[in-house]
Amino acid sequence: MSDFDPQNFYYATTPPPPPHAQLLGETRADVCIVGGGISGLSAALHLAERGFSVALLEARHLGFGGSGRSGGQTIFGYASGQEKLEKIVGKADARRMWDIALEGMKLQRELIVRHSIDCDYVAGHMHVGVKARHDSELRTEVESLREHYDYHSVRLVGRDELRAIVPSERYTSGIHDSNSGHLQPYKFTLGLAAAAARAGVKIFENSWVTKLDLAAEASADSAAHTASGTVRARHVLIAGNALLGRLVPELARKLMAVGTYIAATEVLGERRASALITNNAAVADINWVLDYFRRSADHRLLFGGRVSYSGIDPFDSARVLGARIRRVFPQLADARIEYAWGGYVDISPNRAPHFGRLAPNAYFLQGFSGHGMVLSVIAGKLVAEAMAGSAERFDVFSKIPHADFPGGTYFRRPALVLAMLWFRLRDLL
Numbered sequence: 001m002s003d004f005d006p007q008n009f010y011y012a013t014t015p016p017p018p019p020h021a022q023l024l025g026e027t028r029a030d031v032c033i034v035g036g037g038i039s040g041l042s043a044a045l046h047l048a049e050r051g052f053s054v055a056l057l058e059a060r061h062l063g064f065g066g067s068g069r070s071g072g073q074t075i076f077g078y079a080s081g082q083e084k085l086e087k088i089v090g091k092a093d094a095r096r097m098w099d100i101a102l103e104g105m106k107l108q109r110e111l112i113v114r115h116s117i118d119c120d121y122v123a124g125h126m127h128v129g130v131k132a133r134h135d136s137e138l139r140t141e142v143e144s145l146r147e148h149y150d151y152h153s154v155r156l157v158g159r160d161e162l163r164a165i166v167p168s169e170r171y172t173s174g175i176h177d178s179n180s181g182h183l184q185p186y187k188f189t190l191g192l193a194a195a196a197a198r199a200g201v202k203i204f205e206n207s208w209v210t211k212l213d214l215a216a217e218a219s220a221d222s223a224a225h226t227a228s229g230t231v232r233a234r235h236v237l238i239a240g241n242a243l244l245g246r247l248v249p250e251l252a253r254k255l256m257a258v259g260t261y262i263a264a265t266e267v268l269g270e271r272r273a274s275a276l277i278t279n280n281a282a283v284a285d286i287n288w289v290l291d292y293f294r295r296s297a298d299h300r301l302l303f304g305g306r307v308s309y310s311g312i313d314p315f316d317s318a319r320v321l322g323a324r325i326r327r328v329f330p331q332l333a334d335a336r337i338e339y340a341w342g343g344y345v346d347i348s349p350n351r352a353p354h355f356g357r358l359a360p361n362a363y364f365l366q367g368f369s370g371h372g373m374v375l376s377v378i379a380g381k382l383v384a385e386a387m388a389g390s391a392e393r394f395d396v397f398s399k400i401p402h403a404d405f406p407g408g409t410y411f412r413r414p415a416l417v418l419a420m421l422w423f424r425l426r427d428l429l
């Protein structure tokens, strides 16, 4: 059976990429990377550019995880917000993290240009409020970003202007950021993979790592084993993120894989699609259980929403998301949903990224908490820097304390379902 979900709009409409062989037998590389999403591929590319030999193992196909399913919104900063980061790591490191996130946005655009990645990148993002009380929250955020972080690409959009851009009764005001934007995430992932392969990275698909032997000494090799082979390498990067499962229990305890869903309408035509978001920005609302949407290059509405903290549960996502779309845009009552798919978002307990080491030469990246489209790109570069001997920037992140999710491995889902009910209630107030 094909691993390519036919209900995923991106898989269904992107020209099929060249397949990569399965790992067979034993091979050696300077670096072994587990996971063929944007994190793993960005690290692979940056490492190969520095002269490392790299073998990348992907359990299914490139972009099987969030990188091939995402809403594609490229958003500034961190899900935790700067104020919370300042409390966790102090003002100086929060500022360093901010600068790195902005560098990530620039790096993403540079990679698109440098490697001619055709991924429908569009600048512009709006974070919108749904209640009167959100207006002051958004105003404070704009003021704080401008004043404390010299971030001047954001501006407040009042109710009338917002309604002229997004003709929906639902939104009260918003922040527009000309530096954020959106792209087709699967095409971006494949573009990075092509660039990495050209730089010499050996990519293996259908190569699920079932066991890791991580060397306790920096001078020894580690090994990653699949059912049909082994990679031995001095350095390892674990970039399996929300799909890593229990391969590394200490990472699983610090991550909640949250099921979320996206629907794509039928092609609406340029005029009708343009009228829904006249400036073609990506839009996300301010709720905890948020709606997020954007126009596709072929003039559909892509609309994400509804989360499940108890895993991807079987439900009629096309019907449920269709109802959510009509709540925002009643004018789309007759628009058919052509695709609907789900995936797992990688959420950390404090919603700051979770990076670190499991052994002197074994690194991991996870927990981008809904900002992974940008942060995974720069995270890969930071890992390459660290493996090459400059770990200062990586260690700004590895110092962030992360608690375990409550309830232990077996009980944390029920605990989270309860927590989510509380957040949903809060959205309603």
Ligand SMILES: Cc1cc2nc3c(=O)[nH]c(=O)nc-3n(C[C@H](O)[C@H](O)[C@H](O)COP(=O)(O)OP(=O)(O)OC[C@H]3O[C@@H](n4cnc5c(N)ncnc54)[C@H](O)[C@@H]3O)c2cc1C
Pocket (backbone or CB within 6 Å): 034, 035, 036, 037, 038, 039, 040, 057, 058, 059, 060, 061, 062, 063, 064, 065, 066, 067, 068, 069, 070, 071, 072, 073, 074, 075, 207, 208, 209, 210, 239, 240, 241, 242, 243, 244, 245, 247, 260, 261, 262, 292, 304, 342, 343, 344, 345, 346, 365, 366, 368, 369, 370, 371, 372, 373, 374, 376
């Ligand atoms: C529906 C959805 C919507 C989203 N929307 C947005 C958005 O609009 N903006 C945003 O910034 N973020 C969004 N995200 C989150 C974002 O997609 C992720 O943070 C990002 O793609 C993470 O990239 P990654 O490379 O770290 O992980 P992934 O893309 O998940 O890649 C991990 C890869 O590792 C592989 N793997 C796992 N275990 C193993 C193993 N043992 N052996 C070999 N391979 C393994 C998996 O098969 C997978 O391909 C969304 C996510 C989802 C699911």
